[in-house]
Amino acid sequence: MNAKLLEIEGLSAGYGAVPVLRGIALHVAAGEIVTLVGSNGAGKTTLLRAISRTLASRGRIRFDGRDLGALSPEAVFALGLVQVPEGRQLFARMSVEENLQMGAYLRRDAAGIARSFERVYRLFPVLFERRRQKAGSLSGGEQQMCAMGRALMAAPRLLVVDEMSLGLAPVVVDQLLGVLAEIRGEGVTILLVEQDVFAAFSVADRGYVLETGRIVREGKVSELAADPEVRRAYLGVAEAG
Amino acid sequence: MLFAQILVNGVLLGGLYGLMALGMALVWGVLNIVNLAHGALIMLGGYAVYFLFTGAGIDPFAALPMAMTGMFCFGYLLQRLLLNLIVRSALLNTLLISFGLDVVLTYVAQWAFTADFRAINPSYAGANITLAGITVPLARLAAFAVALLLAGLLWLLLNRTRLGRAIRATAQNLVAARLYGVEPRQLYAVTFGIGAALAGAAGGLYGVVAQITPYVGTSLTAKSFVIAIIGGLDNPLSVVLGGLVIGIAESAASLYLGPTYADVISFGLLVLILVARPARSLRMA
Numbered sequence: 001m002n003a004k005l006l007e008i009e010g011l012s013a014g015y016g017a018v019p020v021l022r023g024i025a026l027h028v029a030a031g032e033i034v035t036l037v038g039s040n041g042a043g044k045t046t047l048l049r050a051i052s053r054t055l056a057s058r059g060r061i062r063f064d065g066r067d068l069g070a071l072s073p074e075a076v077f078a079l080g081l082v083q084v085p086e087g088r089q090l091f092a093r094m095s096v097e098e099n100l101q102m103g104a105y106l107r108r109d110a111a112g113i114a115r116s117f118e119r120v121y122r123l124f125p126v127l128f129e130r131r132r133q134k135a136g137s138l139s140g141g142e143q144q145m146c147a148m149g150r151a152l153m154a155a156p157r158l159l160v161v162d163e164m165s166l167g168l169a170p171v172v173v174d175q176l177l178g179v180l181a182e183i184r185g186e187g188v189t190i191l192l193v194e195q196d197v198f199a200a201f202s203v204a205d206r207g208y209v210l211e212t213g214r215i216v217r218e219g220k221v222s223e224l225a226a227d228p229e230v231r232r233a234y235l236g237v238a239e240a241g
Numbered sequence: 242m243l244f245a246q247i248l249v250n251g252v253l254l255g256g257l258y259g260l261m262a263l264g265m266a267l268v269w270g271v272l273n274i275v276n277l278a279h280g281a282l283i284m285l286g287g288y289a290v291y292f293l294f295t296g297a298g299i300d301p302f303a304a305l306p307m308a309m310t311g312m313f314c315f316g317y318l319l320q321r322l323l324l325n326l327i328v329r330s331a332l333l334n335t336l337l338i339s340f341g342l343d344v345v346l347t348y349v350a351q352w353a354f355t356a357d358f359r360a361i362n363p364s365y366a367g368a369n370i371t372l373a374g375i376t377v378p379l380a381r382l383a384a385f386a387v388a389l390l391l392a393g394l395l396w397l398l399l400n401r402t403r404l405g406r407a408i409r410a411t412a413q414n415l416v417a418a419r420l421y422g423v424e425p426r427q428l429y430a431v432t433f434g435i436g437a438a439l440a441g442a443a444g445g446l447y448g449v450v451a452q453i454t455p456y457v458g459t460s461l462t463a464k465s466f467v468i469a470i471i472g473g474l475d476n477p478l479s480v481v482l483g484g485l486v487i488g489i490a491e492s493a494a495s496l497y498l499g500p501t502y503a504d505v506i507s508f509g510l511l512v513l514i515l516v517a518r519p520a521r522s523l524r525m526a
C-alpha cells in the first residue's frame with residue numbers, strides 16, 4: 001500500500017500576478033486517508049483547482065505515475081481523480097437517483113454502474129429511501145451524502161472531498177467521517193480538505209497543514225495533534241505554563 | 242354552445258402556441274439565451290414545409306420530420322459557430338445577437354421567398370368534423386395532436402434519457418455538470434438544435450392553419466416569450482399548458498372584444514401572472 005497515488009512537487013500557482021501557492025510538496029499513498037487542513041485563505045481551494053487542472057500551475061503533479069500537467073480537467077476526471085465539491089453542488093431539482101446517475105455520466109458499463117449504485121445505497125441507506133425525492137429537499141447532511149454518493153458513482157480511485165463538514169451539525173459530521181473510513185475500506189483513497197481540523201484528524205492517517213500558501217507541517221495526525229503550534233492555532237488548545 | 246366552440250378553438254390554437262414556445266423555453270432554460278430569433282426559426286420551418294409540399298408534393302405532416310431534421314442541423318451549426326460565443330454571458334449580449342440574427346433571417350427570407358403570403362393547403366385543409374354542434378377543423382385538430390405528441394416526446398427525452406438528464410443537469414448546475422464530465426459546448430449545440438427543430442415543426446403546422454410571411458416571426462417570438470414565462474422553463478408539459486391558457490384567452494378575446502385585442506390579452510395576462518406569482522414564473526431552470 002505504499003505506492004504513491006498522488007504526488008505533488010514544487011507546485012506553485014496563483015491568479016494573474018498574485019501567487020497563492022509556493023513550492024507545495026504533498027503525496028497521497030494508495031489506500032490512505034490524507035487530510036489537508038488550513039484556515040480560510042490558506043490556499044486549499046487553489047491547490048484543489050491545480051490538482052483538477054482547472055487552474056494552471058508550475059511544478060509537478062503526478063497521478064498514478066502520470067503527469068497531469070498537460071491534461072484537461074475532463075481527462076483528469078476520467079483517470080479516476082474525482083472531487084466532491086465544496087458546497088455540494090447538487091442538481092437541486094433532480095431526484096437523488098438522477099444525481100447519482102449523473103456521477104456515472106461518462107461510464108458505459110451498465111453492470112459496473114449497477115454495482116456502484118448498490119455500494120452507494122449500502123453506504124448511505126437514507127439515499128435509497130429518498131431516491132425519488134428532489135436533491136434540493138434533503139437536509140444538509142443528506143445533501144452531503146448525496147454529493148459523496150454521486151462522486152462514488154464515478155468509480156473514483158482518489159476521492160477529493162472539499163469542506164465536507166461545512167455547515168453540518170457535529171453528529172452528522174461524525175456519521176460522515178465513519179462513512180469515509182468505510183469508503184477507504186473499499187479501496188478508495190481519500191484526500192480530505194477541511195477547516196474542521198479536529199474532525200479531519202479523527203479519521204485521517206496523515207495530514208498537511210497549509211498556511212498562506214505553504215505547507216508548514218506534515219506528518220501522522222497523531223504527531224500533528226501533539227504539535228504545540230498546531231494545537232494552539234487549529235485545535236484551540238492553550239498549552240499550560 | 243358558442244362558449245364551447247370558443248373553448249375548442251382556443252384549445253386547438255393553444256396546443257400549437259405551446260409547441261411554438263417549447264423550443265424557446267428549452268433554449269432559455271438550458272443556455273440562458275432569450276432567443277429573439279425563435280420566431281424567425283418558426284418562419285423558416287414554415288417555408289421548409291411549404292416548399293416540400295408545393296415543390297415535391299409531400300404531405301405537410303409527412304414533411305414535418307424532414308423540416309425538423311433540417312432545422313436541427315441549422316440550429317446545431319448556429320450554436321456551434323455563433324451562439325457558443327455568447328452562451329451564459331450577459332443577457333444583453335444574447336438579446337443583441339439573437340435580435341441581429343432575427344433581422345438577418347427575416348430579410349434573407351424576404352429576398353429568397355419574396356414577401357408574398359403563403360399558405361400550405363393540402364386537399365383536407367377545409368375539412369371539418371362536427372360534434373354536438375361544435376365545428377372542429379381537421380387540419381387544426383391534427384396540428385394540435387402533433388403539438389401534444391412532440392411535447393410528450395420532449396418530456397420523455399428530458400426525463401428518461403441520458404442526454405436529457407445531462408441537459409437538465411447543465412441547466413441546473415453548470416459547474417457540477419462539468420465536474421462529472423458533461424461537455425457543455427456539444428450539449429448546448431444539441432439543445433439549440435432540438436429547440437430549432439421544435440420551432441421548425443411549429444412553423445410547418447402554423448403554415449397549415451394560418452399564413453406565412455417573412456415577417457411573421459416577430460409576433461411569434463413575442464407570443465412564445467409570454468408562454469415560456471407563464472409555463473416556466475422546467476417542464477414541457479407546463480409550457481403546453483401555458484399555450485392553452487393563451488390560446489383560450491385569445492380566442493375568447495377576439496370574439497367578445499374583437500380580434501385586435503388578442504395580443505392585449507396575452508400580454509395583459511403575462512403582467513397579471515408576474516404580479517401574482519413572480520417567484521414561480523421567473524424561476525430560471
